[in-house]
Amino acid sequence: MSEGKPYRVGYAPGAYDLFHIGHLNILRHARQHCDYLVAGVVSDEMAERAKGHRPVIPLIERLEIVRNIKYVDAAFVETVPDKLETWKQVRFDVLFKGDDWRGTPRGDRLEKDFASVGVDVVYFPYTVHTSSTQLRRALDALTGGPATAPQGEQLQG
Numbered sequence: 001m002s003e004g005k006p007y008r009v010g011y012a013p014g015a016y017d018l019f020h021i022g023h024l025n026i027l028r029h030a031r032q033h034c035d036y037l038v039a040g041v042v043s044d045e046m047a048e049r050a051k052g053h054r055p056v057i058p059l060i061e062r063l064e065i066v067r068n069i070k071y072v073d074a075a076f077v078e079t080v081p082d083k084l085e086t087w088k089q090v091r092f093d094v095l096f097k098g099d100d101w102r103g104t105p106r107g108d109r110l111e112k113d114f115a116s117v118g119v120d121v122v123y124f125p126y127t128v129h130t131s132s133t134q135l136r137r138a139l140d141a142l143t144g145g146p147a148t149a150p151q152g153e154q155l156q157g
Helices: 021-031 044-051 059-067 083-090 105-115 132-143
Strands: 007-014 034-042 074-078 094-098 120-124
Touching (some): 034 044, 034 059, 074 083, 083 105
């Protein structure tokens, strides 16, 4: 392990839709705490299941963006809701999340599940002033509707 980095392999999952400074902050902070950072990019279907809508940016494009961030060593497509199943495939030592998860039922469950396999959950400050949800609302306001393109079409931008 590198000096000053307590973890060997870190994992930072997210939809990474409408990539913004909050996403960059999580990845930057995560990389400072591990030797090797894997970013988990949730599939379109998984994002829709978790958030109730499909991402604005399709998976293949989100994956390409995240894969090319200098803090990210590898990108992994998450296709199952169970993070322990993802851990079995990626084998990370620590999972990084925004601190908006801390103390919530899903954050508590995540910590409990990962404690059973010796994986730490580390929280970083959530970037309150910017979120994909806020960006999506702004797009909706500008376009007069949901910020998603019909299947097979691309949003103009």
